[in-house]
Amino acid sequence: MKTKYFISILILVAFILNSCDKVSPPYIESRDYCSGNKKVLIEDYTGHGCVNCPGAAVLAHDLKEQFCDRVVIIGVHAGYFAKPYFEDDTLFAANYTTEAGNTWDNFFGNSSMGNPNGLIDRVKKSDGYVLYPQSWANTVDPLLMESAKALITISNDFNTDNSTLTTNIKTDIQEPLEGKYSLIVCITQDNLVSPQKNNDPEIGPTPIDENYVHNHVLRGTLNGVWGETIGTNGEVSVGSVYENSYTSAFPDNWIPKDCHVVAFMYNDETKTVVQVEELAVLE
Amino acid sequence: MKKIISILTIALVFSASAYAQGFLGKSEVHGSFETDAMYYQADDALGITDSLINGNVFGFNAFADIIYTLGDFSAGFRYEAYLPPIAGFERSLEGQGFPYLWATYTTGKFSFTVGNFYEQFGNGLTLRTYQEWTLGYDNSLNGARIVYEPVKGLLLKGVYGTQRYYWSKFEKNGRGIVKGFDGEININDVFTGLSDSKVRLIIGGSAVSKYQSDQNPFYKLPKNVAIFGGRFNLGIGKFNFSSEYAYKINDPSAVNKYIYKPGDAFIFSGSYATKGLGIFAQFKRIDNMSFKSDQAVTSNALDINFLPPLIEAHTYMLAAMYPYATQPNGEMGFQIEINYKVPKKSKLGGKYGMGISINYSQMNDIAREKANDTAYIGQSGTMGWKSDFFKFGDQIFNRDLTVEIDKKFSRKFKSIFKYIYQDYDIATILGHTGDPNVKANIGIIDMTYKITSKKSIRWELQGLWTKEDKGDWAAILVEYTVSPHWFVSIADQYNYGNKHSYEQLHYYTGSFGYTLKTTRFALTYGRQREGVVCVGGVCRQVPASNGFSVTISSSF
Numbered sequence: 001m002k003t004k005y006f007i008s009i010l011i012l013v014a015f016i017l018n019s020c021d022k023v024s025p026p027y028i029e030s031r032d033y034c035s036g037n038k039k040v041l042i043e044d045y046t047g048h049g050c051v052n053c054p055g056a057a058v059l060a061h062d063l064k065e066q067f068c069d070r071v072v073i074i075g076v077h078a079g080y081f082a083k084p085y086f087e088d089d090t091l092f093a094a095n096y097t098t099e100a101g102n103t104w105d106n107f108f109g110n111s112s113m114g115n116p117n118g119l120i121d122r123v124k125k126s127d128g129y130v131l132y133p134q135s136w137a138n139t140v141d142p143l144l145m146e147s148a149k150a151l152i153t154i155s156n157d158f159n160t161d162n163s164t165l166t167t168n169i170k171t172d173i174q175e176p177l178e179g180k181y182s183l184i185v186c187i188t189q190d191n192l193v194s195p196q197k198n199n200d201p202e203i204g205p206t207p208i209d210e211n212y213v214h215n216h217v218l219r220g221t222l223n224g225v226w227g228e229t230i231g232t233n234g235e236v237s238v239g240s241v242y243e244n245s246y247t248s249a250f251p252d253n254w255i256p257k258d259c260h261v262v263a264f265m266y267n268d269e270t271k272t273v274v275q276v277e278e279l280a281v282l283e
Numbered sequence: 284m285k286k287i288i289s290i291l292t293i294a295l296v297f298s299a300s301a302y303a304q305g306f307l308g309k310s311e312v313h314g315s316f317e318t319d320a321m322y323y324q325a326d327d328a329l330g331i332t333d334s335l336i337n338g339n340v341f342g343f344n345a346f347a348d349i350i351y352t353l354g355d356f357s358a359g360f361r362y363e364a365y366l367p368p369i370a371g372f373e374r375s376l377e378g379q380g381f382p383y384l385w386a387t388y389t390t391g392k393f394s395f396t397v398g399n400f401y402e403q404f405g406n407g408l409t410l411r412t413y414q415e416w417t418l419g420y421d422n423s424l425n426g427a428r429i430v431y432e433p434v435k436g437l438l439l440k441g442v443y444g445t446q447r448y449y450w451s452k453f454e455k456n457g458r459g460i461v462k463g464f465d466g467e468i469n470i471n472d473v474f475t476g477l478s479d480s481k482v483r484l485i486i487g488g489s490a491v492s493k494y495q496s497d498q499n500p501f502y503k504l505p506k507n508v509a510i511f512g513g514r515f516n517l518g519i520g521k522f523n524f525s526s527e528y529a530y531k532i533n534d535p536s537a538v539n540k541y542i543y544k545p546g547d548a549f550i551f552s553g554s555y556a557t558k559g560l561g562i563f564a565q566f567k568r569i570d571n572m573s574f575k576s577d578q579a580v581t582s583n584a585l586d587i588n589f590l591p592p593l594i595e596a597h598t599y600m601l602a603a604m605y606p607y608a609t610q611p612n613g614e615m616g617f618q619i620e621i622n623y624k625v626p627k628k629s630k631l632g633g634k635y636g637m638g639i640s641i642n643y644s645q646m647n648d649i650a651r652e653k654a655n656d657t658a659y660i661g662q663s664g665t666m667g668w669k670s671d672f673f674k675f676g677d678q679i680f681n682r683d684l685t686v687e688i689d690k691k692f693s694r695k696f697k698s699i700f701k702y703i704y705q706d707y708d709i710a711t712i713l714g715h716t717g718d719p720n721v722k723a724n725i726g727i728i729d730m731t732y733k734i735t736s737k738k739s740i741r742w743e744l745q746g747l748w749t750k751e752d753k754g755d756w757a758a759i760l761v762e763y764t765v766s767p768h769w770f771v772s773i774a775d776q777y778n779y780g781n782k783h784s785y786e787q788l789h790y791y792t793g794s795f796g797y798t799l800k801t802t803r804f805a806l807t808y809g810r811q812r813e814g815v816v817c818v819g820g821v822c823r824q825v826p827a828s829n830g831f832s833v834t835i836s837s838s839f
Binding site: 052137 | 375451492498500501503507543579580581
């Protein structure tokens, strides 16, 4: 009988002992992400009062590089940490919030879950849309392995005389798509310098980086907060190319050379982004 | 609902079977309920505006635990609702349902559990699943457990399952699968000749492994990560010693920023107790010991193991201002406590005696060196760091000296006097980057006067003095109790020393409660200050709020 106990224990211990993988260096893998036509949208929900947000911005930037520029970033300033005059401090007077950002934040619930966090192609997982930065790479990777179900082409014409942008968006449907779809076209801006709370000395001064450079900042949408439907009332057919054109006068604080047009097509019901594209306002 | 029906069906089947076999005991149903509801209102002084509340004026957390037993069979479920969660609880909890369903059958030396269960191996260094309602924390395993006691004093346990992650279902390539084994032998029970020995020895060991697919595109991650632990508890007369050591193989994760060094943890406790005197000492060292069933998760969820705190846990309002949160990537410290009861009728003890308790605890960072010449300390994708096991790091996370005297002056009047000195690394623990350590002196007087055999009044006077963070605080609480049913209390915490005059606020509350047998009702109105609630070294942030809160709890 005792032998039986002993053997049972040995089997169990062996079972556990067998369950460990010691990894040998090199620990970092390198894969080729430069082939493929699918691009992925990272929306980085952030705010100048959020000490961990610079780290997330650096991560998003690194992912753009590591994924061979097949990632498009939008920095959405929304929620408590993005409030102008954060905690009544005049240092944080900047207001990067937008109607679109606030609406999306309210809908997806980002800032209520604590910044920084983000959306990856607005994919909804079993516990919601919001993903913390540590999950971004894992989520982007398999999406990039897919082929693009639609391709987006942007062409921009900026009239410097009246500071007006005309952008033309072509959406080319590559695969059959069920449901209804919309297109959101927005403007992002780089090189906005203003104070940012920061707790990572490797990124910049702590606890406040007074000359922090905010990149990919959402400045607004050109066709409404939720964009507009494409195709026939949102229904699209494979092989079709849908064209949309928008004209927008730039406010003084939208510096054309620092701005990009970001266009993305998404499923109206699931909100999942099918494809995203980005082009500098001044090509 | 289908699950509930399934459980009840299983219960009925077992009951019929049990009846047929003639060993049926009387079936019983037990349960407990709790509802915590908040109604929020705007408070300009706290920065809570109507637009910030944005219509979300209610918070509602509730649960019901039901346990059915019939002879050797038992089953149960817990219903939970967070609609929406009270401020400070994870938003991911929002929803309602039955996250905890289980059935257990015990026969002879075996016990089988299927469904959700809580389990702990030793001190928890290798595995502990538990639920803490006040934190909104639940890392229960959902799977199967076998407990086997072949002979008295020898206990073997095996567990297999996946952990609860809010309301998320287990998905392929999602969070990991946990399997574990624990064995514990009580020498005095197994060897009957030693049953009356003054030397009592318990030895245990455990091994736990997690399987999670490698979904990370940049790091080569181990799919199987194992942790091993060994422990003992030795009692020799009035002395008691216990210790546990655990070792974890490479487990790169978001918590340790994807470093590949193994982790380990060591705790040792020694105590001596005799009439009127108790001495307790403890040492702990943790190095890279976060162990979660999802390597990408950093929040308070999916912990497979538990790193016990080694700090005096304070409950008084101001003393709980700066609670310590365990630092899983590395900490090292000790705690010493002496309890002495001054005898009755002595000069110092007086007619009723007097209790004196002194506790000192200190927790530092571990000492870290570069793992090699080419990488900085903690660099992702490297071994992270090297650390001398016996060397304390320079950074003090927390130091705490607590002196407590409890004295009964008469049949009607007793009091507790408490002094605390705390040195607290607010930058590391609460993320207040750049802020210096808070050095606080805290004084507390807690007095109770028994008016009649049923009526008593208790009041607390508290002060916290510090030059750092929000400066000085004073607090008062007055509580009138008519036992066993009623209590009413008012309290105020006043941040009179805040360097910003507009933040020199009163955090006042008024409470009223009624208890009838096992049912308790409590209503509170007032302000709640921003802070941190910690239980067992696990913490959650609590935002400032103003409004009503209602708690109703009952059990049967």
